[in-house]
Amino acid sequence: MQPGSTLSITVAAGRPRLVLDTSVVLSDYGPMLARLLGGHAEVWITRELWHLLDNLDVYRDGADESWNEDAPGSTDGPTRRALHTWDRLRRVKDLGGLACHWVADSVAASLLPPGQDIALVARFEALTAALQRRSARVRPKTPGRAIGAGGARDVAALAAALGDATVLCLRRTPLASAADAQRELPALVRELAHFRLPALNVSDDDPLVQISRAHLVTLLERAGASVALWSGLALQAVRVAAPRTEGLLAPVRGDGDALAESYDEALAGALGATPANLPDPAWWDGARVLWFDVYAGPQGLSQQLALAEAAAPRARRSVRG
Helix, strand or coil, X not given: CCCCCEEEEECCCCCCEEEECHHHHCCCCHHHHHHHHHCCCEXXXXXXXXXXXXXXXXXXXXXXXXXXXXXXXXXXXXXXXHHHHHHHHHHHCCHHHHCEEECCCCCCCCECCCCCCCHHHHHHHHHHHHHHCCCCCCCCXXXXXXXXXXXHHHHHHHHHHXXXXXXXXXXXXXXXXXXXXXXXXXXXHHHHHHHCCCEEECCCCCHHHHHHHHHHHHHHHHCCCHHHHHCCCCEEEEEEECHHHHHHCCCCCCCCCHHHHHHHHHHHHHHCCCHHHCCCHHHHCCCEEEEEECCCCHHHHHHHHHHHHHHHHHHEEEEEC
């Protein structure tokens, strides 16, 4: 390299992986956000939505008293409206048209992106079962959230099975501004405490949080979701760090649903365990749930977009010789 020359290294980022927590999916903006983000990211929805839609008559008929739209501060009004919207979408069109993906109870019932390792389905089931074994029982749902710890378990297991996903959660109380120091613990994080997963609110001063937030805000703006954010949609990001599940992320060869029958043996070989010890709750030892606020409300939008623009050059490193 000649003196004074410049070597530019551009870090090319692929499509980010986003898991929409059910608090977002079942909000008034859930279907719209899924559609908008689906064109710019790999968007995942948990199977809890399909379970709810399959039992929609239960909620329509009011058989479940926990779904009380008249309760003070209840989110169940938006929840019911969103469920009816999702149900209409399911009836009139292929939900795959929303460019969303999901893991169901089988490979055939799942919608995986092209090239996705089909072992993801069995991996998700194994991680779900292992996480469930860390809890003596599934606790009642957290107030203000339509589903209980079982749904939170599925979200965490899906994020861990994907390996590099960010979970978007609904913030029930929008911040007054980006500088507001008040922090609200996501309902997802509270419910994951039932499975003995410690949580950490990563400081806004952390440079990695600033970059991550800038990327997410830019993604939301490019997707056309600004109108939802300006209208009061407040979001939080949750990352699941589960280092002992790394051995599960290696692709396992197999065909379709037959893979599920041999997955325990394949995992045992990869992890040096025996099928009788699987699923192993120790996979989640050392795991941690980390979260930060993504969007602070309309008053903070210009500040956050400015931060996004300032952080963009950090994706490129220039080395001068």
